[in-house]
Every structure is written in structure tokens, then in C-alpha cells.
Amino acid sequence: MLKKLFGKKEVIKTVQLFAPITGNAVTLDKVPDPVFSEKMMGDGIAIDPTEGxxxxxxxxxxxxxxxxxxxxxxxxxxxxxxxxxxxxETVSLNGEGFETFVKEGDKVKVGDKLVSFDLDIIKTKAKSTITPIIITNTDQAASLEAKAQGQVEKGNTPVLEVTFN
Structure with a gap:
């Protein structure tokens, strides 16, 4: 009983996702790849980036x-x-034009740099620059709500709200 009273940890149920990239936010059905547009990996949004x-x-x-x-x-x-x-189809670039700033196990806060990428290389050598942001365990979410369409700014514009029970 004491454990119930004093051992409770705060349980975070709802998290707001901010735009990871500056650009134009669109619904997943606008992504020219059925894996994302048909939500095979989960639900979310996509951003067509204006910076890398x-x-x-x-x-x-x-x-x-x-x-x-x-x-x-x-x-x-x-x-x-x-x-x-x-x-x-950027996997085929084998890392060309990408630089990461984090590794597995790192703790991050909203706005921390994750990866830089060369938009010109992606435009030239890949199918599209459009960047899906997917909740891969959507099936476990109580709710997922898109918060933005159009122009978004990395680290500042709320784009999704996800609630788990």
C-alpha cells in the first residue's frame, strides 16, 4: 500500500511533437510512396523541407x-x-549528403540537432525530399491528431499530438 502512495511515478500520456524540419507540412496521403501514404508504417505527417x-x-x-x-x-x-x-528512396544514397549528431541511447530535448542533409543531393539523386514523420506504434495510441498544415518551423511549430493510455 505504501508503494502505491509514495512509489507513483508521473505518467506522461500526451506528447506534442514539434516540427523536426522547417518547410511545408502536408498530410501523408500527399507522399508519393505507398508505404507512407497508405500508412503501412503508421500514421503521422510529412514535411517538404526548405532547409537541410x-x-x-x-x-x-x-x-x-x-x-x-x-x-x-x-x-x-x-x-x-x-x-x-x-x-x-534516400537509403540508396548510403549516407551521402547526411551528417548525424546523435547516436542510439542519447537523450534529446525538443530542438536538439539530429541530422543535417544536403537538399541538392537528395533532389538530384533520390525520389523526393519530402520527409515523413511517422508514429510507428500508432496501433497502441489512444489518439493522434495533426496540428499543422502549411509552413512550419523546426523546434517551434506543433505538428502532432499523440496520446497513449
Whole structure:
């Protein structure tokens, strides 16, 4: 009983995601790749970037940095698992034009630098610069609400709100 009274940890249920990239926010159905547009990996939004820097959209922990540096996975404090996938078919670049600033296990805060990327290289050598931001464990979420469309600013504009039970 004392453990119940004094051992309770604060449980964060709802987390607001801020834009990880400056650019134009669009719904996933606008992404020219069925894996994302048909929400096969989960729900979220996409941003067509106007600059080549991605920052953390939440306070959390880096759970994956892809060897090709084109994607990063973050676990938010409420358990939401977030994938930031920079561009489409960018895995084939094998890291060309990408520089990461974090590694697995790092704790991050909103606005911390994650990865820089060369938009010109992506425009020339990949399918698209559009960047899906996906909640990969959407099936476990109580709710997911898009908060922005149009112009968004990295680290400042709320783009998604995700609630877990």
C-alpha cells in the first residue's frame, strides 16, 4: 500500500511533437510512396523541407540511427515511437549528403540537432525530399491528431499530438 502512495511515478500520456524540419507540412496521403501514404508504417505527417537540418520533435531517447543516416527513431516519454525518414528512396544514397549528431541511447530535448542533409543531393539523386514523420506504434495510441498544415518551423511549430493510455 505504501508503494502505491509514495512509489507513483508521473505518467506522461500526451506528447506534442514539434516540427523536426522547417518547410511545408502536408498530410501523408500527399507522399508519393505507398508505404507512407497508405500508412503501412503508421500514421503521422510529412514535411517538404526548405532547409537541410532535422531537430528532435520531442523530449525522448534516440532508439535508432540508420547506418545510412537517412532516418532516425526516437521514443518519446509517453512511449510514442517516432520515425523521421528524410526524403524518399534516400537509403540508396548510403549516407551521402547526411551528417548525424546523435547516436542510439542519447537523450534529446525538443530542438536538439539530429541530422543535417544536403537538399541538392537528395533532389538530384533520390525520389523526393519530402520527409515523413511517422508514429510507428500508432496501433497502441489512444489518439493522434495533426496540428499543422502549411509552413512550419523546426523546434517551434506543433505538428502532432499523440496520446497513449
Amino acid at each position: 537540418l532535422a531537430v528532435s520533435p520531442v523530449d525522448g531517447e534516440i532508439v535508432q540511427v540508420f547506418p545510412t543516416k537517412h532516418a532516425i527513431g526516437i521514443r518519446a516519454k509517453n512511449g510514442a515511437e517516432i520515425l523521421i525518414h528524410i526524403g524518399l
